[in-house]
Amino acid sequence: MRSVLFAIITGLVGAALLHIVIILALPQFTGKDAYTRVLGLYEMDSFFALGSEPGTTGLANDDPFLRVAVCGFSIDGGPARFQARGTVPFWSLSIYDANSNEVFSMNDQTSVNGNLDLVVATPIQLVELRKTPAESLAQSIMVEMPEQQEGYAILRAIAPTVSIEEAARSFLAESSCEPFRR
Amino acid sequence: MFRIPLLVALALSVAFGVGIASVVSALKATVGFGAIALGPWIAFPDAQTANADPYARAHRARAGKLLLGGAEGLQFTAAVDDGGAKLSSACAYDITGLTPPARFWTLYATNANDVALRSGPELPSAFNALTVLRKRDSSFVIHVSAEAQPDNWLAIRQTGPFKLVLTLLDTPTAGSSGVIDLTMPKIVRTGCDNA
Numbered sequence: 124m125r126s127v128l129f130a131i132i133t134g135l136v137g138a139a140l141l142h143i144v145i146i147l148a149l150p151q152f153t154g155k156d157a158y159t160r161v162l163g164l165y166e167m168d169s170f171f172a173l174g175s176e177p178g179t180t181g182l183a184n185d186d187p188f189l190r191v192a193v194c195g196f197s198i199d200g201g202p203a204r205f206q207a208r209g210t211v212p213f214w215s216l217s218i219y220d221a222n223s224n225e226v227f228s229m230n231d232q233t234s235v236n237g238n239l240d241l242v243v244a245t246p247i248q249l250v251e252l253r254k255t256p257a258e259s260l261a262q263s264i265m266v267e268m269p270e271q272q273e274g275y276a277i278l279r280a281i282a283p284t285v286s287i288e289e290a291a292r293s294f295l296a297e298s299s300c301e302p303f304r305r
Numbered sequence: 306m307f308r309i310p311l312l313v314a315l316a317l318s319v320a321f322g323v324g325i326a327s328v329v330s331a332l333k334a335t336v337g338f339g340a341i342a343l344g345p346w347i348a349f350p351d352a353q354t355a356n357a358d359p360y361a362r363a364h365r366a367r368a369g370k371l372l373l374g375g376a377e378g379l380q381f382t383a384a385v386d387d388g389g390a391k392l393s394s395a396c397a398y399d400i401t402g403l404t405p406p407a408r409f410w411t412l413y414a415t416n417a418n419d420v421a422l423r424s425g426p427e428l429p430s431a432f433n434a435l436t437v438l439r440k441r442d443s444s445f446v447i448h449v450s451a452e453a454q455p456d457n458w459l460a461i462r463q464t465g466p467f468k469l470v471l472t473l474l475d476t477p478t479a480g481s482s483g484v485i486d487l488t489m490p491k492i493v494r495t496g497c498d499n500a
Contacts, residue, residue: 134319217374228374
């Protein structure tokens with residue numbers, strides 16, 4: 124009888140260890156995290172506007188008044204540039220790295236002239252950009268992405284009423300997310 | 306003769322059974338630590354950052370949601386009413402009051418698995434800061450029920466428990482240290498069908 128009790132206690136100690144191991148290891152092997160889903164859209168280097176129904180990747184516009192577009196990018200070969208212009212009452216952008224940690228986020232009131240113009244670069248690329256500033260980047264916001272080279276961007280625009288729907292859709296459709304070249 | 310293998314099997318099955326079950330239930334119960342709770346409304350301002358705790362990281366990797374960044378807004382979720390009872394589609398609720406300062410807000414309902422409820426285009430299934438009808442002091446009352454209501458009616462056409470999601474866009478709420486003073490709308494139960 125005592126050995127049965129001992130076995131159960133051993134099992135519980137093992138369960139506590141296993142709990143910790145699973146929680147810490149889970150982000151590496153779920154295969155359903157946001158970055159994997161964004162990659163599953165097969166749309167690198169351009170904003171992909173999500174539909175209202177979850178597709179094969181399970182990504183969708185959850186909020187009925189927010190139109191969302193996502194873009195997977197890599198700054199391995201050079202900086203990435205995000206641009207959008209248009210008249211929506213509110214838009215916001217956030218940049219995440221491959222571990223889904225927030226790198227940077229902004230909205231239309233923290234932008235220059237209400238337009239999105241953002242460059243994401245590694246610290247070394249950023250030093251080069253600052254050394255020889257490009258004419259076209261005079262208005263751009265520079266963001267440093269120190270640890271990872273891959274990530275994804277989420278661009279959101281609100282469509283509170285049906286009449287603004289068209290503006291929100293075209294705002295997302297005309298946005299760009301591409302490698303920056305001089 | 307089989308005592309020792311049996312005991313080993315018992316210890317292993319307890320370890321794996323309890324270990325896996327505890328992980329699943331912990332990830333189902335909460336998004337992680339660091340929640341701010343205002344009445345029934347709960348938000349996780351750090352869940353998307355690198356400062357998130359291991360539970361929040363595991364949860365977000367498993368849910369795979371596109372989270373709101375700090376400058377974008379903050380999402381509050383309510384699974385219970387002000388009395389502490391679970392929100393159920395068998396009951397009717399009134400959401401009354403004002404939201405904390407934000408440039409814009411949206412309100413919609415989800416089922417227990419965080420999938421947005423869409424009751425079809427002919428029924429009102431969501432509200433935002435522009436479409437809600439307000440009183441003279443700019444506060445609002447939203448009736449949440451399965452049956453049609455006058456004024457602001459949020460239709461719940463699905464049986465079972467549900468959650469309410471209030472998204473504040475561009476809000477100082479997340480960074481504010483005086484979070485406790487903020488007032489969220491109240492969720493008051495007004496009646497149940499099968500009481």
